[in-house]
Amino acid sequence: MDIVTRPRILVVGAGFAGVECVRRLERRLSPDEAAVTLVTPFAYQLYLPLLPQVASGVLTPQSIAVSLRRSRRYRTRIIPGGAIGVDLKAKVCVIRTITDEIVNEPYDYIVLAPGSVTRTFDIPGLVDNAFGMKTLAEAAYVRDHVISQLDLADASHDPAERASRLQFVVVGGGYAGTETAACLQRLTCNAVKRYPRLDPRLIRWHLIDIAPKLMPELGEKLGRSAQEVLRRRGVEVSLGVSVEKAGPQEVTFTDGRVVPTRTLIWTAGVVASPLIATLGAETVRGRLAVTAEMCLPGHDGVFALGDAAAVPDEAKGEKGAVCPPTAQHAMRQGRKVADNVIATLRDQPMQPYVHKDLGLVVDLGGRDAVSKPLGVELRGLPAQAVARGYHWSALRTNVAKTRVMTNWLLNAVAGDDFVRTGFQARRPAKLKDFEYTNAYLSPEQVRAQVEGAGPA
Secondary structure (H helix, E strand, O other), rough: OOOOOOHEEEEEEEEEEHHHHHHHHHHHHHOOOEEEEEEEHHHHHHHHHHHHHHOOOOHHHHHHHHEOOOOOOOEEEEEEEEEEEEEEEOEEEEEEOOOEEEEEEOOOOOOOOOEEEEOOOOOOHHHOOOOOOOOOOHHHHHHHHHHHHHHHHHOOOOHHHHHHOOOEEEOOOOOOHHHHHHHHOOOOOOHHHOOOOHHHHEEEEEEEOOOOOOOOHHHHHHHHHHHHHHHOOOOOEEEEEOEEOOOOOOOEEOOOOOEOOOOEEEEOOOEEEEHHOOOOOOOEEEEEEEOOOOEOOOOOOOEHHHHHHHOEEOOOOOOOEOOOOOOHHHHHHHHHHHHHHHHHHOOOOOOOEEEEEEEEEOOOOOEEEEEEEEOOOOOHHHHHHHHHHHHHHHHOOOOHHHHHHHHHHHHHHOOOOOOOOHHHHHOOOOOHHHHOHHOOOOHHHHHHHHHHHHOO
């Protein structure tokens, strides 16, 4: 087959779903069958579940950023940039490259795996004063910020300022928020021992969530166990509570409490990438409505998966059930969607996605963890072994596995370090500065961009 006439497969997003899809396509398609292109702002796959350990310094940032360019075996063309719109009729994806150039990328088949962004609400001051925990840069920045609060509190002569700098608020009682609060609280309690002028009792961590239970997916007993671990460490857990107003030096809760703090970390869930809104297609709670084969109804050659798609959960057998936005589903969906793209290319029948959840793991730092593998409830060291074993095995390359294991062993032997890298020397960067949610085009703008460019 002439190389010019090869079908063009465009994969949007280099998260768990997108990378697994690309790797499967590379392994199972011959070079003559199709040309594969991947659109991603960064040429690495981020292992998101371990971000709290980067924020606490247990792991280095590079250890969970798995490079997409290391192997010479891979033939996928990588476009450094972000997809900001898709014209389904013209079969064109509009991309803003890292040089800020807007280009049109035509395709024959498109796999939409743009992931998700932090879910925020119309809370006064939130995006201007809160930190997120969704990207590698945010995790590294939060670590720097938390350690700098200890330095600034130590240098302050004002008792009120010192107390406010040593109070920390985390919003979100899911996995990300719970692990973030647990890991960072452990970091500050170990670090404060190196500050003789600071009273350790001034360090206070607050974990709040509007839900009535902490991590309800774990079940009543394990959720309560996790809550007891946090409270034993001194973390104040408040349920049924959210943020009413966020200021630069204080946070007001919906129950009326006002907490003086310079650190508000927002992890209250995620929503599908704004790219989905540019399609003008049907959605389910913001996620693209797709079939069990992960196809977009009414559009040939369009597939969607991961956090951005409401993939029916066939394993549950419940009407209307969709797969949760977790790594284990995204990875398996990536492989299945690659198989379905190949089946379409070869005029073979597609298969539905079916996967039964293998369980949940929550690493609370140190020797504390709660896990529920295959429905078996574990606590403490056994749970910790399962949690870290699962994360370690899920890392895609041996290089990443070696780095993570080395970091874990070094931390276990040498303990934490409290070095900050100097991000705080630059202007403060908050939630609004890390996720470029205003970069996307409207459906009308996408159409104008595609039509204005003329034929591809």
